[in-house]
Amino acid sequence: MRQQSKYGMPVPNTRSEMEHNVALQIDELITLPKDSSVLQNRLWALGNSLDHLRFMPNGRIYLPAIDERLRLMSNMQEWMRYLPEERLRNADNRNNIIDE
Secondary structure (H helix, E strand, C coil), X not given: CCCCCCCCCCCXXXXXXXXXXXXXXXXXXXXXXXXXXXXXXXXXXXXXXXHCCCECCCCCECHHHCCHHHHHHHHHHHHHCCCCHHHHHHHHHHHCCCCC
């Protein structure tokens, strides 16, 4: 596990970490059910970014083609894997407030 930072989401230290984060984002889009609202939301958010994503002849991602939206979403998805389950549950409860 990565070292905890008091400043929030850590940035990738190497090119391979950045490529790994983007590959996770692409892999998630491939594995989501075709009729899910999550897929529609991700395509709405990242469709243009993924459309402009380019690869070099050796198969590596052309880093200048990664825009800010794809970079942030990819890094956030990787970062959330290391969050404690309790923090994720509390964040979900704050977003689902029921009016009484």
